Amino acid sequence: MFKAIDTLLRRALLALALVMAAPFAALAAEMTVYKSPTCGCCVAWIDHVKAHGFTVKAIDVRDVSGVKLANGVTRELASCHTALVDGYVIEGHVPAADIKRLLKERPAVTGLAVPGMPMGSPGMEGPVTQRYNVVSFDKSGKTRVFSRY
Numbered sequence: 435m436f437k438a439i440d441t442l443l444r445r446a447l448l449a450l451a452l453v454m455a456a457p458f459a460a461l462a463a464e465m466t467v468y469k470s471p472t473c474g475c476c477v478a479w480i481d482h483v484k485a486h487g488f489t490v491k492a493i494d495v496r497d498v499s500g501v502k503l504a505n506g507v508t509r510e511l512a513s514c515h516t517a518l519v520d521g522y523v524i525e526g527h528v529p530a531a532d533i534k535r536l537l538k539e540r541p542a543v544t545g546l547a548v549p550g551m552p553m554g555s556p557g558m559e560g561p562v563t564q565r566y567n568v569v570s571f572d573k574s575g576k577t578r579v580f581s582r583y
């Protein structure tokens with residue numbers, strides 16, 4: 435009798451714990467963004483990912499290329515800022531939706547990049563909108579189109 439109540443109580447507590455943990459699991463990951471102190475579009479991109487639920491720690495560095503080199507971002511892939519999130523490298527003006535998809539699907543890649551700084555990408559909004567691709571890249575330098583805009 436007591437054992438049955440005990441089991442019920444345990445199940446109820448477990449259910450409660452799961453319900454309470456769910457909102458935390460749904461929270462987006464924390465991101466560290468390396469950028470030059472004078473980069474305006476970097477800040478605009480940070481605002482974009484924050485608006486999509488990411489927590490951002492921005493670090494100003496004098497030479498972002500050192501961060502890129504250390505994280506497998508080649509010259510062809512390079513943009514302004516370099517971000518690290520949950521084991522992945524995010525280079526440039528990558529839309530938050532792609533980062534969320536990356537973190538959900540977790541492919542075996544180093545990260546995502548939007549090379550250069552295409553007009554119309556998040557943080558680069560203006561009167562002109564260019565077409566651009568988000569590419570995934572790996573350690574060997576191999577790239578693959580992840581999404582098209």
Ligand SMILES: [Cu+2]
Binds near residue numbers: 475476
């Ligand atoms: Cu930029």
